[in-house]
Amino acid sequence: MNRPAWPGDAAPYRRTPEFTETTVPGGLLRAHATRSGTWARLHVLEGRLLFRDLVDGAELLLGPGIHPLIHPERPHEVAAPAPVRFFVEFCARPGDFAAST
Numbered sequence: 001m002n003r004p005a006w007p008g009d010a011a012p013y014r015r016t017p018e019f020t021e022t023t024v025p026g027g028l029l030r031a032h033a034t035r036s037g038t039w040a041r042l043h044v045l046e047g048r049l050l051f052r053d054l055v056d057g058a059e060l061l062l063g064p065g066i067h068p069l070i071h072p073e074r075p076h077e078v079a080a081p082a083p084v085r086f087f088v089e090f091c092a093r094p095g096d097f098a099a100s101t
Helices: 094-100
Strands: 011-015 039-047 049-053 059-062 076-079 084-092
Touching: 039 049
Parallel strands: none
Antiparallel strands: 011 084, 039 084, 049 059, 049 076
C-alpha cells in the first residue's frame, strides 16, 4: 500500500466494541473513511477479516497480529467472509485530541 508514514506520536483515544461476522456494522462493509485528524488501527482477535484500501486498490487478509494502519480521510472498507472477532482503535496526535473526542 502506498500510504504516508504513521505518526509516531499518534495515541489511542477510543475503540469500538468487538464485532463478529454477524455483528459488524453495515457502515464498515462499504466505503467509509475516518475524519480529519483521526487515524485507526484494526485489531483482529480471532479468524480473518478482509481489508480493502479504496485509494490504491490493495486488499489484505487480516488475522491476529496484523494491524493495518488507516489514515485520516482515506476511503476503505472491510469484508467478513468467515468467522471473525475484531475491533477498531481510533488514534490522534496530541494536538488533534480535542477535535477527535
